[in-house]
Amino acid sequence: MQDLIVKDIDIKTGSSKLDEEIQSWLNIDKNESTCAALLGMVKERKHTELEALLTKRMAFGTAGLRARMGPGYSCMNDVTVIQTSQGFAKYLLEVQESLVRENGVAIGFDARHNSSRFAKLAAVAMVRLGIPVHLFSDITPTPFLAYAVRRYKTAAGIMVTASHNPKEDNGYKVFWSNGAQIIPPHDRNIAHHILENLEIQPDAWNVDMLGTSKLRSDPYDDIYSNYYKDVESYAVDDKNTLKSSKLKFTYTPMHGVGQKFMEKSFEVFGLNPFVSVLEQCKPDPNFPTVAFPNPEEGKSALDLAMKAADANNSSVIIANDPDADRLACAERSPSGSWYVFNGNELGAIMGTIAYENFKSTHPNFPNEKLYMVASTVSSKFLRSMSQKEGFLFEDCLTGFKWMANYALRKMEEGYTCLFGYEESIGYMYGTNVMDKDGISAGSVLAAYTSKLYDSGSSLSQFLQSLYTKYGYHISNDSYYLCFDPPTIVTMFEALRDKGYPTHCGKYKIVGIRDVTTGYDSSFEDKKSILPTDPSGQMLTFTFDNGCVGTLRASGTEPKIKYYTEIISPSGSEQSKKVLAEQLLDLKNTLIETFLQPGKYGLTPKPG
Known part of the structure; x- marks a missing residue:
């Protein structure tokens, strides 16, 4: 040779x-x-x-693809995007040929490096096989792509985005014909078809063909117009009242796509224009002002927004992640310090807003036909609220792919979905978009907050009133970084080795749920009612003091996340303090005993 x-x-x-x-x-x-x-x-x-x-080839899962950009089969690049799209196209032709040939596939992209090119290459793979594509001509929020799938009744949707990941990453998120992200067995079947269709034909690179193809259409203007017509249905307040509000909002899209779209959403609601964070309002794939383009990271990510708000006498900050499907919020206290609401706190606030707004316009609608949904690692505040108000609540596996598909099933049964959320600041307000949507949720939150301030209250005071009414729900969540997937598996398998643990330090374990294996000790048959997910790692422990702790490996980032919560029916400040101290001690014990960062070489959350 x-x-x-x-x-x-x-x-x-x-x-x-x-x-x-x-x-x-x-x-x-x-x-x-x-x-x-x-x-x-x-x-x-x-x-x-x-x-x-x-x-090694990056795995195609229920989140599609997400990885660092670069050469090779384990990275996001032209080759892997073409191969993925070829396999996906063949799968669509196999399982719903008439639908995909008639209504096609919707394709969108964010402002990251290569996103536009990857979207065009995906479109070429479809067009080459006679599949129509609704390819957006410009950057768009992920919720717009999910909305387009349902509006055009397409066979599927592809969104090229890495959400809030670092600048080096990109991704390929897949939606099914119902407008929700794919769930098994579609992920496994698509992965199989990708491997069966790896050979790339020379014309697969010809993105210029899209300019003359009769199979390509641009949905941008139509989706932009109709999305906001539907969003306006969420605006329940008098626009003149909102216009007269003295409350100033500050908004940041974190160098992502959200600025233009949130401006329009505020206009539709009748809200006054917000203060923009000038350093972050234009799309920039390098994310130059933040270490992590994720507003979930708290004050470190919102530093410039806080400075802009202080300079403009603005009391509330609203932030989206780069593809505008997540929502964060911070509020300035009377002392001038800033408080960033965590995902569960904002979930409690948004869930209550959804319930109150719906009942204000449908006072006679039976509560037993209403429902809300949350991920199983999120707070159980909505469950407590449902028990008092009489609506249905369910928790699902982590990820909007599970929550949205559950919501769709309940809609088919005649229920009305008000709200769904996950603690990682993802909120689905209503059902215009069957996925998290930071644009509509941000406007709904701003409108309600304006009313609170005009009545002499604040978001923090409103949250306290919810705890008084429904009980304190205190959570303490964070993560460790682990860049070696086998180490993550080793850590979780050690907790299953020779039977599950009975104690975590001094804390007695009274219940264990293992979604990876389908085990749940709380049921007589020991089988979890949540779907088994062998591809992931997640263990939940219930302790005899009422605390619940969950360890989970992220499916899209090199993180091992931990979630802890304790609930008290009492809403006093004293009970909150006691609960927080108990939860802090249990969280620390969980880390030391089960996560063992030193043993497994885990890196704490930055900052």
């Missing part, structure tokens, strides 16, 4: 298999940037890194 020489670089690595993989990639990839990056690693003899990039 001849030595493999490309551009005067000897790519013999000592491994014939790796040599072949390098040559194969260079033969396939027509993108000069990723080819140059690969050759650079060859020249620098980064053989271990090359092997990881070329001999």
Whole structure:
């Protein structure tokens, strides 16, 4: 066999298999940037890194794809996007051919590096097989793509986004014909079809064909117009009243797509224009002013927003993540300090707003036909509220793919979905979009907050009143970073080894649910009522003091998350303090005893 020489670089690595993989990639990839990056690693003899990039393929799961951009089958790039799209197209033609040939697929993209190109390559893969595409001509929030799937009754939707991940990442999120993200078995079936359709034809790179193809249409203007017509149905307050409000809001899209879309949403609701964070209001894929483009990170991510708010005498901050499907909120206290509401606190506030707004316009609607949903790692505030108000509440596996699909099933049974949320600041207000939507949720929150302030109250005072009415629900959630997936599996398997633990330090465990294996000790048959998810890792422990703690490996980020909550029917400040102290001690014990960061080499959450 001849030595493999490309551009005067000897790519013999000592491994014939790796040599072949390098040559194969260079033969396939027509993108000069990723080819140059690969050759650079060859020249620098980064053989271990090359092997990881070329001999392993990133897994297609229920979140689709999300990974670092770069060369190789384990990264997001032209090759992997084309191969994924080819396999997905073949699957759609197999399972719903008439629908996909008639109504096609909706495709959107955010403002990240390569997002527009990846979306066009995905569209080419569809068009080549005779599938119509509704390809957005400009950047758009993820909720707009989910909305487009339902409006056009497409067979599926593709959103090119990595949400709030670092700038080096990108992703490929898939929605099914019902407008919700895919759930099993679609993920496994799509993955199989991808592997069966890896060969790339030369015209797969020809994005120019989209300019003349009769199969390509641009839904941007139509979706923009009709999304806001539907959002206006959430505006229950008199616009003149909102216009007269003295409350100033500050808004940041975190260098993402949200600025234009939130401006329009405020206008539709009749809200006064907000204060913009000038350094962050324009889309910038490098996210230059934040270490992590995720408003969930709290004050560290909202520092510039707080400065802008202080300079403009603004009392409330609203923030979206870069693809505008998540929502964060902060409020300035009378002392001038800022309080960032966590996802559960904002979930309690938003759930109550959804209930009150709906009852104000449908006073005679039976509560037993209303429902709300939340992820199982979120607070059980909505459950407590449902028990008092008489509506239905269910918790689901983590992720809006589960919550939205559950909501759709209940809608088919004649129920009305008011609200769904997950503690990682994702909120689905109503059912215009069957996914989290930071644009509509942000406007609804702003309108209600304006009324609170005009009546002499605040969001913090409103939250306190909810605790008084429905009981204190105190949570303490965070995460550790782990960049080695096998270590995560090892840690969780150690907790299952030779039977589940009976204690966590001094705390006695009275209940265990293991979603990974389908085990739940609280039922006679020991089977969990939540769907079993062997591809993930999640264990929930109930303790004899009433606390609940969950450990879960993130499906989209290198994180092991922990969630803890304790509930008291009493809403006094004293009870809150006692509960918080109890929960802090249990959280620390959970980390030391089960997570064991030192043993497993885990890195604490930055900041």
